[in-house]
Structure formats: structure tokens, C-alpha cells
Amino acid sequence: MALIVQKFGGTSVGTVERIQQVAAKVKKFRENGDDIVVVVSAMSGETNRLVELAKQVSDGQPVPREFDVMVSTGEQVTIALLAMALIKIGVPAVSYTGNQVRILTDSAHNKARILQIDDQKLRTDLKAGRVVVVAGFQGVDEHGNITTLGRGGSDTTGVALAAALKADECQIYTDVDGVYTTDPRVVPKAQRLSKITFEEMLEMASLGSKVLQIRAVEFAGKYNVPLRVLHSFQEGPGTLITIDEEESMEQPIISGIAFNRDEAKLTIRGVPDIPGVAFKILGPISAANVEVDMIVQNVAHDNTTDFTFTVHRNDYSNAMLVLEKTAQELGAREVVGNTDIAKVSIVGVGMRSHAGVASRMFESLAQENINIQMISTSEIKVSVVIEEKYLELAVRALHTAFELDAPARQGD
Amino acid sequence: MALIVQKFGGTSVGTVERIQQVAAKVKKFRENGDDIVVVVSAMSGETNRLVELAKQVSDGQPVPREFDVMVSTGEQVTIALLAMALIKIGVPAVSYTGNQVRILTDSAHNKARILQIDDQKLRTDLKAGRVVVVAGFQGVDEHGNITTLGRGGSDTTGVALAAALKADECQIYTDVDGVYTTDPRVVPKAQRLSKITFEEMLEMASLGSKVLQIRAVEFAGKYNVPLRVLHSFQEGPGTLITIDEEESMEQPIISGIAFNRDEAKLTIRGVPDIPGVAFKILGPISAANVEVDMIVQNVAHDNTTDFTFTVHRNDYSNAMLVLEKTAQELGAREVVGNTDIAKVSIVGVGMRSHAGVASRMFESLAQENINIQMISTSEIKVSVVIEEKYLELAVRALHTAFELDAPARQGD
Numbered sequence: 169m170a171l172i173v174q175k176f177g178g179t180s181v182g183t184v185e186r187i188q189q190v191a192a193k194v195k196k197f198r199e200n201g202d203d204i205v206v207v208v209s210a211m212s213g214e215t216n217r218l219v220e221l222a223k224q225v226s227d228g229q230p231v232p233r234e235f236d237v238m239v240s241t242g243e244q245v246t247i248a249l250l251a252m253a254l255i256k257i258g259v260p261a262v263s264y265t266g267n268q269v270r271i272l273t274d275s276a277h278n279k280a281r282i283l284q285i286d287d288q289k290l291r292t293d294l295k296a297g298r299v300v301v302v303a304g305f306q307g308v309d310e311h312g313n314i315t316t317l318g319r320g321g322s323d324t325t326g327v328a329l330a331a332a333l334k335a336d337e338c339q340i341y342t343d344v345d346g347v348y349t350t351d352p353r354v355v356p357k358a359q360r361l362s363k364i365t366f367e368e369m370l371e372m373a374s375l376g377s378k379v380l381q382i383r384a385v386e387f388a389g390k391y392n393v394p395l396r397v398l399h400s401f402q403e404g405p406g407t408l409i410t411i412d413e414e415e416s417m418e419q420p421i422i423s424g425i426a427f428n429r430d431e432a433k434l435t436i437r438g439v440p441d442i443p444g445v446a447f448k449i450l451g452p453i454s455a456a457n458v459e460v461d462m463i464v465q466n467v468a469h470d471n472t473t474d475f476t477f478t479v480h481r482n483d484y485s486n487a488m489l490v491l492e493k494t495a496q497e498l499g500a501r502e503v504v505g506n507t508d509i510a511k512v513s514i515v516g517v518g519m520r521s522h523a524g525v526a527s528r529m530f531e532s533l534a535q536e537n538i539n540i541q542m543i544s545t546s547e548i549k550v551s552v553v554i555e556e557k558y559l560e561l562a563v564r565a566l567h568t569a570f571e572l573d574a575p576a577r578q579g580d
Numbered sequence: 581m582a583l584i585v586q587k588f589g590g591t592s593v594g595t596v597e598r599i600q601q602v603a604a605k606v607k608k609f610r611e612n613g614d615d616i617v618v619v620v621s622a623m624s625g626e627t628n629r630l631v632e633l634a635k636q637v638s639d640g641q642p643v644p645r646e647f648d649v650m651v652s653t654g655e656q657v658t659i660a661l662l663a664m665a666l667i668k669i670g671v672p673a674v675s676y677t678g679n680q681v682r683i684l685t686d687s688a689h690n691k692a693r694i695l696q697i698d699d700q701k702l703r704t705d706l707k708a709g710r711v712v713v714v715a716g717f718q719g720v721d722e723h724g725n726i727t728t729l730g731r732g733g734s735d736t737t738g739v740a741l742a743a744a745l746k747a748d749e750c751q752i753y754t755d756v757d758g759v760y761t762t763d764p765r766v767v768p769k770a771q772r773l774s775k776i777t778f779e780e781m782l783e784m785a786s787l788g789s790k791v792l793q794i795r796a797v798e799f800a801g802k803y804n805v806p807l808r809v810l811h812s813f814q815e816g817p818g819t820l821i822t823i824d825e826e827e828s829m830e831q832p833i834i835s836g837i838a839f840n841r842d843e844a845k846l847t848i849r850g851v852p853d854i855p856g857v858a859f860k861i862l863g864p865i866s867a868a869n870v871e872v873d874m875i876v877q878n879v880a881h882d883n884t885t886d887f888t889f890t891v892h893r894n895d896y897s898n899a900m901l902v903l904e905k906t907a908q909e910l911g912a913r914e915v916v917g918n919t920d921i922a923k924v925s926i927v928g929v930g931m932r933s934h935a936g937v938a939s940r941m942f943e944s945l946a947q948e949n950i951n952i953q954m955i956s957t958s959e960i961k962v963s964v965v966i967e968e969k970y971l972e973l974a975v976r977a978l979h980t981a982f983e984l985d986a987p988a989r990q991g992d
Contacts, residue, residue, distance in 0.1 A: 184636045218657065224596045226664040234667070237675050238660035241653035245630065248650035252638040255646070263649050267679065268724055312680055 169201040170336040171294070175304065175326035178212035180341050180400035181246050189401060190341075191253035194299055198259055203294045205333065207304045207326040208250055210242025218242055232277035236306075236316045240266070243303035243322070251301045261299040264289065266306035266314070271325065273307035273315045280307055280315035282324065285332035302329060323384035331391035338393050339406075340380060345399035346407035347372065347379055349572040350425040354563050357573040361423060362405065365412040368423045369395075371515040371549045385409065412517050421518035421525055422570040425563055429510045429556055431461060432484035433541065434491055435476040438501025441468035448498060449475055452490045458483040462511070462544045462551065472501070476542060478553065481507055509541065510559040513551040514566060526550045532569035538562050581613040582748040583706070587716065587738035590624035592753055592812035593658050601813060602753075603665035606711055610671055615706045617745065619716045619738040620662055622654025630654055644689035648718075648728045652678070655715035655734070663713045673711040676701065678718035678726070683737065685719035685727045692719055692727035694736065697744035714741060735796035743803035750805050751818075752792060757811035758819035759784065759791055761984040762837040766975050769985040773835060774817065777824040780835045781807075783927040783961045797821065824929050833930035833937060834982040837975055841922045841968055843873060844896035845953065846903055847888040850913025853880035860910060861887055864902050870895040874923070874956045874963065884913070888954060890965065893919055921953065922971040925963040926978060938962045944981035950974050 174194065181187050190206075197204050209215075218239045222230040230238075247263035254261035266273075269289065273280035293300045304322025307315045317324055323340055330338035346360040347369065364372070366389030373382045379397055388395045388409065398406035439445050446465065453460060463477045479487045488505055495503045519525040526543075529550055533540060538561065542553035554562055567573055586606065593599050602618075609616050621627075630651045634642040642650075659675035666673035678685075681701065685692035705712045716734025719727045729736055735752055742750035758772040759781065776784070778801030785794045791809055800807045800821065810818035851857055858877065865872060875889045891899045900917055907915045931937040938955075941962055945952060950973065954965035966974055979985055 184633065187637060221596065221657070221661060222664060225599060225661045226668050231664050231667050234660040234663045234675055237663075237677070238657050241656045244653045244656075245633070245650050248646040249633060249637045251646045251649075252634060252643050255643050256638050263646055265649070265726075268726075314677075314680075 169203070171203045171205075171333060172197060173205045173207065173326050173330040173333065173335045173338045174341060175207040175322055175339065176209070176341045176400060177322065177343075178209040178215070179343055181208050181250065182212035184249070186400075187246070187249050188253050191250060191257055191259070193400075194254060195257055195259050198299060205290060205294070205300045205302060205329055205335070206250065207302050207322055207329060208243060208246045209304050209322040210239075211246055214242040214245070215239055233313060236277050236280075236314050240303070240306040240314050240316055243305055247301045247303045254299055254301070259299055260297055261301055262293055263301040263303075265303045266325075267308040267312075269302055269329075271302075271307035271328070273309055273317070275309040275311070275313065275315065277313075277315055279318040280309070282307060282317070282328045285328055287332045290329075290333060321381070321383075323381040324387055327384045327387045327391070327393050327395065330393045331387070335393065337396055338388065339396045339398055340384075341398050341400040342379060343400065344379060344397070345402055345404045346397050347409070348424065350427070350563055350567055354427075354560050355425075355567045355573075357567065359572060359574045361407050363408050363410065364423050365517050366395075366409055367412070367548055368515050368517055369409045371513065371546075372424055372426050380409075420516065420571065421522045422514045422516035422572065423518070424515050425512065425566050425570075425572070426515055427510060427512045427559060427563055429559065430480055431478040431509060431511055431553075432481045432487075432505060432507040433476060433478050433509050433553060434484075434487055434503070434505040435474060436491055436495055436498075436500050436503050437474045438472045439475055439498055441471050441473045445473075445498070446475065449491070449494055450477070452494055453477075453479070453487055456486060456490050458487045458490070462542055462553065464542050464544065478509070478511070478542070508556040509553050510556040510562075511551055511553050512559065512562050512566065513549050514570065515549045517548050519550075520547060528569060529566060532565050533562055536561055536565050538565075581615070583615045583617075583745060584609065585617045585619065585738050585742040585745065585747045585750045586753060587619040587734055587751065588621070588753045588812060589734065590621040590627070591755055593620050593662065594624035596661070598812075599658070599661050600665050603662060603669055603671070605812075606666060607669055607671050610711060617702060617706070617712045617714060617741055617747070618662065619714050619734055619741060620655060620658045621716050621734040622651075623658055626654040626657070627651055645725060648689050648726050652715070652718040652726050652728055655717055659713045659715045663711075666711055666713070671711055672709055673713055674705055675713040675715075677715045678737075679720040679724075681714055681741075683714075683719035683740070685721055685729070687721040687723070687725065687727065689725075689727055691730040692721070694719060694729070694740045697740055699744045702741075702745060733793075733795075735793040736799055739796045739799045739803070739805050739807065742805045743799070747805065749808055750800065751808045751810055752796075753810050753812040754791060755812065756791060756809070757814055757816045758809050759821070760836065762839070762975055762979055766839075766972050767837075767979045767985075769979065771984060771986045773819050775820050775822065776835050777929050778807075778821055779824070779960055780927050780929055781821045783925065783958075784836055784838050792821075832928065832983065833934045834926045834928035834984065835930070836927050837924065837978050837982075837984070838927055839922060839924045839971060839975055841971065842892055843890040843921060843923055843965075844893045844899075844917060844919040845888060845890050845921050845965060846896075846899055846915070846917040847886060848903055848907055848910075848912050848915050849886045850884045851887055851910055853883050853885040857885075857910070858887065861903070861906055862889070864906055865889075865891070865899055868898060868902050870899045870902070874954055874965065876954050876956065890921070890923070890954070920968040921965050922968040922974075923963055923965050924971065924974050924978065925961050926982065927961045929960050931962075932959060940981060941978060944977050945974055948973055948977050950977075
């Protein structure tokens with residue numbers, strides 16, 4: 169008998185029928201003898217409807233405190249509906265808002281952080297055999313004001329509840345059946361991972377695999393809450409996200425290949441190679457609220473150097489304006505930029521103990537005649553920037569090179 | 581400088597534009613130096629949408645506790661929107677749910693009664709110059725469960741807040757500009773009353789003038805909260821509902837004429853005139869969940885008597901079945917009934933001190949050749965049942981007889 173926290177997102181509870189399906193699934197777990205806490209989001213579309221109303225009434229800039237009072241109603245409707253659906257099929261259940269549980273947060277409306285969870289009510293209900301249905305995404309500050317954790321915060325609620333209750337597992341139900349070695353739309357031979365570490369998941373998530381909220385993964389890692397990604401309406405074991413137990417001898421070097429096409433590249437050439445120049449270049453970019461991802465500076469030539477970085481494509485023209493001004497001030501030779509790039513990353517804790525992973529990546533790309541424009545590495549990932557049109561080719565080549573392809577099935 | 585509680589119903593806050601109109605109205609009061617607490621209902625249509633969802637998920641019988649969690653979100657959305665709209669036009673404001681205020685109720689979900697209101701937060705906000713926007717219709721029980729007061733409960737919330745804060749006035753904004761001497765659609769010369777007593781209002785309300793919730797009027801009378809009915813979007817003094825101060829020498833004998841066509845009449849003839857027969861007749865009716873309004877029993881003839889009562893027309897056939905069974909058991913002569921009746925009542929505290937009010941009523945009806953089928957009286961009202969087709973004629977004749985007609989305007 170395990171204690172499981174299950175989180176269902178907006179699409180999984182988007183209609184009365186789906187809510188009834190979720191109730192049936194929860195009932196099955198109960199019948200296996202598990203104690204269940206369910207965290208739900210607002211029905212899909214509901215949060216957008218509320219946000220739209222709030223914007224209309226306040227010319228696009230809703231008061232943060234009142235915004236939270238309003239959007240938190242979305243989840244409040246879902247918890248009541250799911251509790252009703254459970255009771256209807258004979259499963260004792262009770263719903264709680266963030267305030268009722270008491271999920272205490274700080275007072276940063278619209279992006280609050282959970283400080284503490286009171287588990288007393290929940291434990292009493294579980295002991296009494298009830299399924300507890302909790303509103304995701306919301307909490308209450310010390311003054312009794314309703315707060316929200318920001319979009320996608322329901323994953324965080326799930327993990328935080330699992331941590332507070334020392335649950336055996338936190339299951340995140342989504343519209344995919346797990347985490348894949350890469351996007352199956354690009355590589356048909358991509359495989360579902362049965363296991364991945366928190367660190368790998370963080371790298372995969374931040375690189376564009378939008379299965380889980382980064383914050384929830386960080387939270388799960390910090391409190392060592394085993395996380396499992398599963399499909400809401402299909403059976404299957406999903407993917408377990410857990411700490412690196414280093415017990416599996418056959419752990420592959422690379423767990424997955426992440427990529428994105430959201431970035432653009434900017435280069436400032438012929439900058440004087442003096443201390444503080446990096447700050448002089450990136451300070452104004454950051455002041456313009458543009459986030460920088462990769463940064464590469466190579467060794468100097470004739471006392472000048474070249475400096476390249478990537479930003480989100482939406483910020484490209486803004487960043488370019490700022491950079492051109494900086495170039496004038498620094499007396500740089502020129503500024504160039506490029507939006508048709510893509511970033512490809514190989515991710516895996518296995519590379520810590522395996523030399524030559526990066527070079528195998530570069531070799532594989534070279535064999536396909538793909539030119540590498542930028543390189544950046546961390547302990548468990550290697551990222552390269554290439555021309556966008558080679559993206560699919562690169563991902564497929566790397567997927568094969570690192571032996572991630574699914575074995576051919578009979579008949580293939 | 582006065583402290584005013586203002587209540588706006590679902591139609592008054594049915595769209596973003598209307599919410600902005602309400603905000604503008606509140607701002608005007610603030611600028612006059614008044615302290616304002618606003619109570620709002622859910623946007624019109626919203627409660628029905630939620631009720632529909634709840635019914636769908638639970639085959640028509642929602643769990644009461646969860647139903648309250650759900651429908652209470654309707655008002656929660658409105659308070660946030662109105663607070664935003666106020667802040668947008670420079671009026672400091674803050675919203676509170678029933679739980680946040682703390683409006684403590686009993687645990688009778690869907691029809692809870694208010695036990696106590698904590699006025700601390702509200703007073704602090706008012707002192708700080710903020711308009712306080714409170715969700716109507718909802719509260720919280722001692723265990724932290726969300727409760728609702730039942731449909732129309734927002735009026736009650738308004739009155740209860742006014743009582744707790746010892747407000748100078750509780751203003752109920754509606755789609756009419758006040759309480760009239762009778763329905764202006766029947767009597768074009770009907771006049772808006774500038775004042776009416778709680779008792780009169782109760783009689784008028786229960787007789788079909790659906791301006792205010794009866795419960796709110798009772799509550800206001802009990803705590804002596806001056807109530808004023810006003811039009812949401814038209815200027816005007818409305819109608820003040822207050823205690824009978826007996827100071828106005830010119831107070832008319834009759835304040836208004838109420839009527840309804842919702843009832844049906846049933847008569848059981850030739851019942852043995854023995855003690856307990858009334859209970860034997862009405863006991864089974866009540867057991868069938870049929871509410872009885874007027875009851876008339878006349879003196880006996882030959883040791884038998886006739887017994888007549890009225891019920892809602894929807895209950896007529898049901899009541900008839902029950903009554904026929906009773907007639908057999910009692911050996912009554914026959915059972916007859918009639919659905920084409922109407923009830924007309926004259927209402928006024930003035931009749932306490934004026935003899936001959938009833939006879940003036942009967943005289944007026946006789947002059948129009950209208951036959952009276954039943955009569956029932958209370959301290960401040962006289963009701964008669966007549967044939968339905970004479971209803972308009974009767975109301976107009978009485979309106980003139982009791983000098984309620986508006987003076988002819990120039991050009992009339």
C-alpha cells in the first residue's frame with residue numbers, strides 16, 4: 169500500500185467526461201489499496217477565459233492580488249467536480265482549495281513560492297479512507313490573501329504535497345506517455361525512457377521538452393520526490409524521474425537529445441580584449457530585459473576578440489539595437505546576427521564518466537557535413553548551434569550515433 | 581459621511597462594461613465622502629453554468645459540500661473584477677471572499693445561515709480609505725468548509741454586513757427604481773413609494789413583488805438596518821424600507837396592492853364537523869410536500885363543514901389526488917377545485933388604526949361586480965381570492981379607491 173500524489177492537467181480534466189475518466193482511474197488505484205491525493209488544474213480554456221476578463225476590466229494590467237482571487241477559481245471548480253465524480257462512483261472524497269489545505273506561500277502574487285504545507289487535514293482524510301482532491305497552482309499568504317504559483321504551478325503543487333506527505337511517488341499525468349530520447353515527430357525511432365535523473369530532466373526540460381515544469385522538477389530533486397510522467401488516458405509505466413542511483417551498469421551514456429529553434433545568434437566582432445568587456449556587452453542586454461542563453465568568447469587576436477551569444481528569437485531585434493549601440497561605444501568592428509539557427513544538445517549523466525562524448529557528437533555531425541557554429545558544455549550536456557535547416561538531420565544522426573534508436577520491430 | 585453597504589445583483593454585474601459602470605457609481609459615493617462596502621453576486625448566467633456542470637458530473641444530485649465549493653467561485657470572480665475596475669479608476673479597493681471576511685455560517689450546505697461576521701478586516705480597510713468588495717451568497721463554517729446561503733443570498737449578505745458594521749444604510753441595486761404601490765404594468769398610475777415598513781415589505785414580497793429576498797427583509801427588520809431599493813443604472817432616491825416611525829401624519833392607510841396568479845383553490849365539502857378534522861385534511865397535503873397558503877373554514881351546517889385552501893398551481897393535481905383520498909376516508913360529500921383564481925391583497929400598517937379598511941375593499945370590488953371567493957386577513961393586510969379574469973380590474977379599482985393613483989401629470 170503506497171501513498172501516491174497524482175496530478176492531472178487542464179486537458180485531462182477539460183470536460184465532464186474526462187473528469188469522470190480521471191475519477192475511474194483514481195478508483196482503480198484506491199482498489200489496489202493505495203492512498204491517493206489528487207491535484208488538478210483548471211479545465212482547459214477556463215484560465216484563459218478568466219485572464220481575458222481580467223484584462224478587459226483593467227486595460228490589460230490586472231491588479232496582481234485581485235488577479236489571483238479570480239484565476240484561482242478555475243481550479244476550485246475542478247476540485248469540486250472531481251470530488252463529486254468520485255463520490256458518484258462510490259469513492260469517498262473531499263476537495264480542498266490551497267487555502268483550505270493550507271498551502272502557505274509568500275506574498276508574490278501571480279508567481280508565489282510555497283513556504284509550507286499543513287498536512288494535518290490531508291492525513292486525517294487519508295486515514296479515514298477518503299481521496300483528497302487539492303486545487304493546484306494556488307496557495308494563501310500569511311495574511312489570508314489568495315496567491316497563485318504562476319502558470320504550470322499545478323505540477324509544483326503536486327510535488328510539494330508529495331514532499332510534505334512523504335509520498336511514495338508523485339505521478340504527473342499528461343498527454344504523452346513519458347519522456348522520450350528525443351521528439352518522436354523528428355526521430356520516429358525515439359524511445360520512451362523508463363527512467364531519467366532529475367538533472368537530465370532539467371536539461372531536457374529547459375531545452376524544449378515541455379513535458380514538465382522545470383520548477384517542479386527542481387523541487388522534486390531537492391526533496392527527492394520520485395516523479396513519474398504518465399499518459400492520462402493510456403495504460404503504461406511512463407517515465408520515472410529520480411535520483412541517479414548509479415546502480416544500472418547498462419545505463420546509456422546519453423539519455424536524450426533535446427533541441428530548439430527558438431533562438432537567434434548575435435556576434436560583436438573586434439571588441440578590445442580588456443577586462444570587463446563581457447559585462448559591458450551583456451549588461452545593457454540584460455538591462456533591456458532580454459535573457460541570454462549560450463555565450464561564447466574565443467581567444468583574442470591582435471588584442472581584439474569576438475563575442476557571440478544567443479537570445480530568444482522574439483528578442484532578436486531588440487537585442488540587436490542594444491548591441492549596435494554598445495559596439496559604437498566600445499569601438500567594435502561590426503555586429504552581425506542570425507535567426508536561422510537551431511540548438512541541439514545531448515544530455516546524460518553517463519557522460520560524466522565517459523570521455524570522448526563531445527568528440528563523438530562532433531564526429532557524427534561532421535560525417536553529415538553539418539557545420540558547428542557554437543559549442544557550449546556543462547557536466548551532463550553538450551550543446552551546439554547549427555544552421556536551422558540541418559536540425560532534423562543532426563538529431564537523427566546523433567540519435568543513431570549514441571545508440572538511442574529503438575530496436576527494429578518485427579516486420580520493420 | 582455615512583457608511584453604506586451596496587449590493588449589486590447578477591444582472592448589474594453581468595458584463596465587464598456593467599462592472600465598470602458599477603465602479604463609476606461607487607466612485608461617486610466615495611467622492612461624496614461615504615465609506616462603501618460593496619456586495620456582489622455572480623455575473624448573470626455564471627451560477628447556472630456552474631450548476632449545470634455540477635449536475636452533469638453527478639447525475640443531477642451534486643454533493644452539497646462540493647456544490648458550494650463550486651458555485652461560490654461565481655461571486656469570487658466578480659469581486660476580483662470589481663476591485664480591479666475600481667483600482668483602475670483610482671479608487672483603492674480590496675476584495676474578500678466569504679471565508680476571507682470571515683462570514684461564519686452553520687454547516688447547512690446550499691442553504692446556510694449566517695452566525696457571525698468578523699468586521700475587523702473590513703473596518704481596517706475602510707479606515708485606510710479602501711472600498712471593500714465582498715462576495716455575496718457565501719460563507720464558511722467553523723471547520724473551514726465553504727458554504728452558500730442559497731439563491732438570492734447576496735441580499736442577505738448585504739444586510740448582514742450592514743448589521744455587523746452598523747451601517748447607515750444598506751442599498752440593494754436592482755432592475756427597478758423602487759417598490760411600487762402595485763405592478764405598473766397592471767396599473768399605469770402606480771407610484772413609487774418613497775418609504776415602506778419592513779412588515780409591509782414582507783407582505784408585499786411574499787405576495788409576489790419580487791424586488792427583494794424575503795429573508796433579507798426579515799434580517800433587516802430584526803437588526804433594524806435601513807434598506808433602500810434602487811435602480812442600478814438610473815438615478816433616483818428609490819424606496820427606503822425602514823421601521824414604522826409613525827411620525828408621518830399623512831401616511832396613507834394602504835401602502836400597496838399585491839397580487840398573484842400562481843395559486844389554485846381546493847375545497848372539500850361536507851366534512852364531519854369534529855375536532856381534528858383540519859389536521860386530517862392538511863396533514864396528508866403537507867406530507868406530500870405541498871405548501872398551503874390561504875385556509876378558510878366556515879361555520880358548520882348540519883354537523884358538516886366546508887374546508888377550502890389554496891396551493892401553488894404546480895402542486896394542484898398532486899394536492900387534488902391527496903385530497904380525494906382524504907375525502908373517501910372522512911366520508912366527505914365531494915371535492916372540487918379551481919385553477920383560474922387570483923389573489924389580491926391590500927397591505928399597509930395604516931390599517932391597524934383605521935377601521936373599515938376591509939369593508940372599503942369589499943365595497944370597491946362589489947361596485948365592479950367582482951365576486952369574492954375567499955377572504956383572509958392579518959394585522960396589516962386583507963387578501964381576497966377572485967376569479968382570475970377580474971384581476972386587473974380589481975387591482976385598478978382598489979388602487980383608485982385607496983387613493984394610490986399618481987396625480988395626473990400636465991397634459992394627461
